[in-house]
Amino acid sequence: MEDETLTSKPQLPTSEEDDLDHDAPDQSMADLPHHSPTSPPSGSDSDSDSDSGSGTNSEDDEAQDKLQLQTLENDLSANPSNYEAHVQYINLLRKMGDIEKLRRAREAMSELFPLTPAMWQDWARDESSLIAGTEAFSAIEKLYERGVSDYLSASLWSNYLDFIQEYDPSVRECSPAGISKARDLFERALTATGLHVAEGNKIWEAYREFEQAILKTIDEADIQAKEKQVQCIRSIFHRQLSVPLVNMRSTLLVHKAWEVEQGGMLDNESSDLDGVSSHVASAYQKALDMYNARAHHEEKISRQDIPDLERLQEFMDYLKFEKSSGDPARVQILYERAITDFPVSSDLWLDYTRYLDRTLKVGRTVSNVYSRAIKNCPWVGELWVRYLLSLERNRASEKEIAAVFEKALQCTFSTLEEYLDLFLTRVDGLRRRILFGNEVENVLDYSLIRETFQNASDYLAPLLKNTDAFLRLYAYWARLELRIGKDLVAARGVWESLLKICGSMLEAWQSYIAMEKELGHMKEARALYKRCYSKRFPGTGSETIFAARNSIELEFNLLCLMIPSLPKNRIIQDICHTWLRFEREFGTLEDLDHALQKVSHRLEELQLFRAREESKSAEERENISKKNVREKRKPVSDISDEQSPAKKQKDAGENRKKVHEKDKTLLQNVDEKDNREEIKTQVEELDIKIEERTKDSIPEKARVFTDQCTAFVSNLHLKANDSHLAAAMAKNRQALLGRKLSIARSNPKHGKRDASGRSLQGAQEHGTDQTDIAGGSASKESVEAFKQSSAPPLALQSNPRKPRVDHIQLKGKNTFAVPRNVSTLSRTAKKPETEEQEDEKPKSNDEFRKMFIKG
Structure with missing residues (x-):
């Protein structure tokens, strides 16, 4: 507002002061200790008396006010x-009465924030x-x-209307121009607040x-003029009575009295709608x-x-009702009321x-x-983004859009x-404006796009390095260099710039090669392959692919990476975002709006x-946490927890197992409720395929058993007897995860025959010793056969997922059911040999020859 000499201080009329918003401070500038240039200086006796009593x-x-003012300015x-x-x-400036500073302070704040x-x-x-002169009136x-x-405020609109009627000469004198101006202002006020139920x-x-x-x-x-004006007032009454507002009955009674x-001929003492025209009565009842x-x-x-x-939740419920x-x-009026009360929501x-x-x-x-x-x-980035789109829809100028964009970059998201x-x-x-904006402007140059991309890279590279989002930015840039810039060299330069920043990102090389x-x-693609084939790319799985040294391991990792591990809702979300990204990069604004409408x-x-x-x-x-707490409070079992020697043995295939388990961590990233069992089954099927492929290439001693359906019980208490075994077998044929269990007594000699074909089913009754190993049992003959065997286990030559039989037979070298640590225990565990064990010891050729000679 222009600074000017104000020569009078007319007070606001009483009616205006009564209409002021109840939240407004009571103090006005007329009551502040400031002086206009024409006011006499203070120095009366009353001033002297007051100074002598309260000057200090x-x-x-x-x-104190000056000190506080300086602090606030800093x-x-x-x-x-x-x-x-x-x-x-x-x-504080209002209190001190510093008019010029107060104006500047208000202007500075209104530039940054909306005022209440x-x-x-x-x-x-x-x-x-302080009003004086036409220029001052215009500024106010x-x-x-x-x-x-x-913000929406019926009280502020009311003050505005009162001000115009009080200080605008043309309105005050009821000139045709003044009446037209006032009516336009009243109609605007009705558009803004006329549907406000409480204050309209x-x-x-x-x-x-x-x-x-x-x-x-x-x-x-x-x-004629008088009748025309009466009809104008009657029309306002009828319009008001058709809108749902507070005190509707009072308005109806005032209308009837005015008509009288x-x-x-209306009877003001009759019932409310008596004598009122049918269309007014109908509109009133509906309202x-x-x-x-x-x-x-x-x-x-x-x-x-x-x-x-x-x-705020009550407002949202009200809005839901209005939308219905x-x-x-x-709906818009109610939103305006809500944001007036909650402006920073x-x-x-x-x-x-x-x-x-x-x-x-x-x-x-x-x-x-x-x-x-x-x-x-x-601080809300989405609001700035949608603001830019709104300006584009309204055919705003490039200058206006650029200004909003630059202002957005100054905010903190x-x-x-x-x-x-x-x-x-x-x-x-x-x-879009370059490709489809012929009807708007043809002055845009592609250099603006290149400049924006470069600014984005400089701005985001330190924080988005080696991320998919940053790769997406550069991929978009390279495509536009080709499509709009028609410059292949520039597109390659974009990819080379990305490799300098994200050279260890596998996807960056892949995208460059794909172009x-x-x-x-x-x-050129072959040259890129030569540049990157020997690199090690950190990330989820890519380093194992490029570090693999044999085709079987490579195929295994590739298969694991191909597992559809994402839940279905995540896939749908990705599809939605991919569609939006496609429309924003290739479509028109209408195409983008259509996609937004569909996927939102x-x-x-x-x-x-x-x-x-x-x-x-x-x-x-x-x-689960509560259950764990309860479990911790249970008494500790008296069963010994010592490890058996077999548990201390290192698996010959430990390294391969680590790689295998690393790829299986895909399962850990899946939501607990989304296809967990299905994905686990797929991983198990991959295990089977890999085992079948590796059975001929991995030495027997380094072979790792991966069957997932065999369990061995170890560390049994010495007091375990036949009754405990019977209790375990009682669980036979009971359902687990939808399938019936098969639990049988271990009997390795069942169905075994000697060299002459005679059944050895009763071998145990004749004194054949059984060695307890890791909770199961196996004959020493089978153990020795397993130790001496060099052929691949038969289990790897058949389908390991076929139904299991109740009684497992150990025949010759068929040792697939032997526990993992049997051979190791045979070599390391030193037990005193009994006579029976010596009888079972295999005979040499010389010993057999001596036996026959004696016979």
Whole structure:
């Protein structure tokens, strides 16, 4: 506002002061200790008397105010975004009466933040108390215009209308131009607040009073003009009675009384709708029903004795109800009421703008809401992104869009993805306007896209290095260099720049090679292969692929990486985001809007589903934790927990098993509720295939057994007897995971025959010793046969997943059911040999010859 000499200080009229918002501070500039240039200096006797009694206190207060003022100025200089410091600074300047500093402080704050309706009322009221001249009036009028655009406030609109009627000469004199101006302003106020259930009556009543004041100025002899004005007032009554507002019955009674004054035959003492025209009565009854349906919502959102979070939820419930009625104007009014009470609720702004994008889509109304949203919640990247898209839909100029983009980069977002999305949205818009924007402007140059990509890389590289998001940025850049820039050298330069930053990222090389192959440049692709084939690429699985030294291990890792380990909802989410990425990189803005409309609802469902599943998982983890606590409190068993020598033996295939288990960690990354059993089965089937492929190439001693359906019981207590075995066998044929178990007594000699074909089924009764090993039993003959065997186990030559029989027979070298550590124990465990064991010891040729000679 221009600084000027103010020569008078007219006070606001009483009616205006009564209409001021109840939240506004009571102190006005007229009451502050400032002086206009024409005011006489203070020096009266009363001043001297007051100074003599309280001069010390006044000086102390003034010194304290100055010290606080200096502190606030330093705070704002260091951090201009300190909202509370701005508010305290303005309040202190109002108290001190420093007019010029106060104006500058208010302007500085309004540049960064929207001001509340009460703050705009204070500002306009302070300036109105000093009004003088046409220029001052125009400046205050602009203040009101700025104020009513920040938040919805019926009280602020009422103050604005009163100010115009009081200080605008053309309106005050009821000139045709003044009447037209006032009516336009009243209609704007009704558009903004006329549907406000609780406060809309203020504007309707003010409008009627204005028109009734005009009626009194019309000459009684001008019957036609008078009748026209009466009809104008009647129309406002009828419009108001058709809108659900508070005190509707009072408005109806006032209308009937006014009609009587105009010479109507209505009986004001009759029932409410008696004598009222049918169409007015019908509209009134419909509006009354609408109000009654909303009364309980209005009561809930107006409560001040409940927490803000609860009130906000009441607003959301009210909005859901209004949306179901299908009136966008009423929904928008309610959103405006909500954000006035909760201006920094980012979820509320996101919900509001999303609704406008679906219903209005285009128009300055939507862009204006976004402009207010980013001033209230500048830390939300999604609001800036959608603001840019809104400007593009409204055919905004490149200058305006660029200014919003540059302003967004100055904000602090919570995630790096928000910065990336902002850069990509800017590139998307430039691409669309270059390719499809003939009707808008033809002055855009591809250099703007290249510059934006380079800025994005410089901005994000330190934090997004070696990520898929950063790769996506460069892949998009390289494609546009080819499609729009028509420059293959530049596209290759983009990939080379990426390799300098992310040279250890396998996907970067793959994408670069893919571009060359798509273009048919096989020589260049081969050269890239030669550059990267020997590199070790850290990450999930890629290092094992390039470090593999034989085809079997390579195939195994490839198969494991091909497992569809992602849950179905994650796959759907990826498809949705891929579609959006495709449209933003290749389609028009209409194509992008169509895709957003299709996938938004689906993504919301997935988000809700994921939240529900996470809640269930949290409950399960809590239950497991409680169970573990209970288990820890159980008494410790008296069974010895010493390790057997077999457990201390290292597996000859330990290294291969580690690689195998590393790839199986894919299972650990899968949600507990999404296809866990199915994916586990797929991994087991891969195990079988790998075992079949490796049976001929891996030496017997290094062979690792991978069957997943055999269990051995070890560390049995010495007191275990036949009754314990019978209890275990009682579980035979019982179901586990949908299949019946088969549990049988171990009997290795069952069905075995000697060299002559005689059955050895009863060998145990004839004194054949059985050696207990790892909870099972095997004959020493079988053990020795296993030790001497060099052929592949027969289990690897057949299907290891076929149904098992109840009795396992150990015949000759068929040792696939022998425990893993049998051969090791045979070599390491030194037990005293009994006579029976000596009898079972295999005979040499010389010993057999001696036996026959003796015979």
